[in-house]
Amino acid sequence: MPDTTRPAADFGDGLAQGPDLAEAAETAVAAATAPLHGRRPDLMTVFVTHPDPDVAGAAARRAMEIAGATTVIGCRASGVIGDGRGVEDAPAIAVWAASLPGVRATPFRLQAARHETGISVTGMPVPAEDDAVAVLLADPFTFPAQGFVEQSDAALPGLPLVGGLATAPVGTSALGPARPAPGGARLFLDGEVHERGAVGVLLGGDVAVRTLVSQGCRPIGPTMTVTGSSGSQLTGLAGMPAYRKLEEILRDLEPDDRALAMRGLHLGIAIDEYADSHGRGDFLIRGVVGADGDAGTVTVGDVVEVGRSVRFQVRDATTAGEDLDALMASSAGDGPVGGALLFSCTGRGRIMFGEPGSPAGGASHDVRAVRRGLAPRVAGFFADGEIGPVGSKNHLHGFTASVLAFG
Numbered sequence: 001m002p003d004t005t006r007p008a009a010d011f012g013d014g015l016a017q018g019p020d021l022a023e024a025a026e027t028a029v030a031a032a033t034a035p036l037h038g039r040r041p042d043l044m045t046v047f048v049t050h051p052d053p054d055v056a057g058a059a060a061r062r063a064m065e066i067a068g069a070t071t072v073i074g075c076r077a078s079g080v081i082g083d084g085r086g087v088e089d090a091p092a093i094a095v096w097a098a099s100l101p102g103v104r105a106t107p108f109r110l111q112a113a114r115h116e117t118g119i120s121v122t123g124m125p126v127p128a129e130d131d132a133v134a135v136l137l138a139d140p141f142t143f144p145a146q147g148f149v150e151q152s153d154a155a156l157p158g159l160p161l162v163g164g165l166a167t168a169p170v171g172t173s174a175l176g177p178a179r180p181a182p183g184g185a186r187l188f189l190d191g192e193v194h195e196r197g198a199v200g201v202l203l204g205g206d207v208a209v210r211t212l213v214s215q216g217c218r219p220i221g222p223t224m225t226v227t228g229s230s231g232s233q234l235t236g237l238a239g240m241p242a243y244r245k246l247e248e249i250l251r252d253l254e255p256d257d258r259a260l261a262m263r264g265l266h267l268g269i270a271i272d273e274y275a276d277s278h279g280r281g282d283f284l285i286r287g288v289v290g291a292d293g294d295a296g297t298v299t300v301g302d303v304v305e306v307g308r309s310v311r312f313q314v315r316d317a318t319t320a321g322e323d324l325d326a327l328m329a330s331s332a333g334d335g336p337v338g339g340a341l342l343f344s345c346t347g348r349g350r351i352m353f354g355e356p357g358s359p360a361g362g363a364s365h366d367v368r369a370v371r372r373g374l375a376p377r378v379a380g381f382f383a384d385g386e387i388g389p390v391g392s393k394n395h396l397h398g399f400t401a402s403v404l405a406f407g
Contacts, residue, residue: 011339015082046074087364096379102206121302164383216320271391328373
């Protein structure tokens with residue numbers, strides 16, 4: 001029976017901007033901890049955006065110092081999310097705080113070392129039987145995030161991973177913001193600031209969580225069987241050369257969809273091969289990275305085996321918004337949610353949804369959708385790769401919104 005004497009979970013979030021990030025940190029922490037009614041946060045996240053990594057790290061230290069939370073994780077990013085809005089490429093700090101009675105939080109820091117036989121990762125605690133989820137924030141320049149996530153289902157069976165790649169530009173250039181580069185990462189864990197590896201937390205005990213991943217695509221053309229492949233290169237689709245089949249599909253599209261496909265085409269790999277039909281949401285989305293008419297091939301950003309069911313996909317702001325709204329609506333029936341962490345792709349801010357004040361919502365689009373459809377207290381950051389389970393397996397995604405919701 002549930003423990004009716006235990007206090008309910010409480011959640012808060014805050015976001016503050018300004019040239020003095022230490023002062024902004026104090027404001028954001030105060031806003032995030034106010035709804036906890038004086039209780040010490042059991043879990044807190046801190047996300048900071050600033051062109052100087054060391055300034056970002058100092059602001060995070062200040063936030064961790066004054067909050068006194070039991071467990072804190074976070075990172076520097078190119079944009080942050082909190083207080084119902086997103087901020088990109090401007091100094092800001094977002095803080096999310098939760099009082100989680102009965103929940104066990106086990107923080108960890110991962111480091112990678114290269115050997116003659118490959119790369120080893122150290123620092124992952126052994127999950128307990130009642131661990132429900134792990135949050136992972138990684139620097140892709142010093143940590144093999146793709147491989148770790150791909151192998152997590154074998155190393156951590158049944159444990160979903162949620163999070164993102166923590167990258168941000170270092171300084172600016174004459175042509176605008178610099179691109180993310182090695183040395184720019186700052187990872188926050190329990191009062192410390194790290195420049196390499198990954199940080200995270202295992203959550204177990206009396207914890208009610210759910211994970212949601214919105215890939216934001218819709219299918220075009222028919223579902224097809226892969227009849228020829230070599231690694232990530234498709235040589236045959238539905239018994240035809242892959243390139244020729246793609247040409248046939250593009251030729252039959254309406255002009256608007258054809259234009260979308262030409263700007264950015266994706267391939268959906270069916271999650272359930274035995275389903276009677278495969279529609280929107282039934283695929284793991286991977287980018288189409290090349291096509292060779294002479295060789296008759298289509299190259300995808302993943303290995304696709306012969307026999308898999310696939311379908312080409314397109315994405316735009318309308319599709320991405322509809323997909324996220326539908327995901328929130330379908331999850332609403334699973335019970336109330338008090339707080340959520342949101343890891344949204346850098347490509348889903350103003351690049352996809354327009355400048356601040358645009359009808360689509362700009363950088364605030366995703367957080368508004370999550371608040372409207374799921375949870376009132378939401379914070380997170382814009383990632384260069386989002387981690388989340390699709391079809392019971394953990395994956396590293398692009399252009400997605402990955403959500404960890406707390407009931």
